[in-house]
């Protein structure tokens with residue numbers, strides 16, 4: 001039987017919020033017309049992001065690495081597990097994938113190394129590192145091609161696959177448990193509730209942790225830092241974008257399924273996960289401005305034509321942001337270091353994203 005209709009009108013806030021978005025001048029957006037202006041802008045915007053994300057509240061600490069065992073996969077990849085401390089009492093578990101036949105930097109002979117960061121609905125590092133020992137992880141790998149860390153290792157790269165806060169072994173208590181809906185999901189909602197009232201944000205925590213993992217990799221002294229790469233899809237793309245924007249030690253990166261204008265994709269599509277939202281960010285910057293901070297390092301942006309997260313204008317909402325990034329690369333005469341890979345279909349990682357940056361090995365090594 002049909003429910004009796006009780007609501008004749010819905011009085012929503014969206015239209016006014018869009019007007020407020022449009023009224024913002026975004027005075028910190030990318031407008032530089034020379035490398036010198038870019039350098040000044042980059043410093044100012046990085047300070048701004050440190051402030052907005054609450055990273056000034058983060059507490060430096062010793063990494064205190066702990067080994068947690070290793071196994072050999074059927075493809076001959078050594079999958080080591082370890083954890084480091086990223087803030088006092090906050091631990092980041094991580095897989096390290098070491099191929100038998102490692103690709104090396106031709107000059108320093110150190111292993112070419114990538115970070116592969118997890119997005120939502122993949123059980124954190126498990127799917128990225130190709131741990132196919134649960135049916136729900138296998139399903140996530142097949143749906144989103146989530147095992148991009150493992151795929152890179154199969155090509156000879158050394159790959160770090162960390163859990164980000166709220167996922168995998170780092171779920172808050174709300175999602176402890178082995179059931180699929182708990183195991184695959186993350187607790188960004190709970191983290192953001194704790195964080196924002198303390199002046200912090202989820203993305204601030206995530207990109208802080210990635211930089212601590214880069215500290216750890218650098219301190220080992222055995223990995224190639226000259227071409228250190230970072231890749232990620234969806235929420236992993238978000239982490240890659242912010243980490244590369246804030247940390248110059250990331251020399252090349254792939255951001256898949258995460259480049260679009262905030263108005264359509266995060267204001268109008270306001271059901272997105274809490275980890276996307278940073279208080280006051282829309283007043284200062286759009287996503288392409290954050291991407292512009294990566295110039296002139298190598299970057300691949302991968303977008304799928306039917307990805308619903310692009311918003312109702314589809315790729316138009318993507319091109320506008322990529323164009324902002326292109327202007328930054330043009331200042332350096334390095335437009336060839338920004339590659340926009342368009343794929344068909346919906347929200348999904350496609351391995352073609354890797355081709356433009358992996359092909360550069362021979363030029364740089």
Ligand SMILES: [Zn+2]
Pocket residue numbers: 120186188189235273274275276
């Ligand atoms: Zn999230």
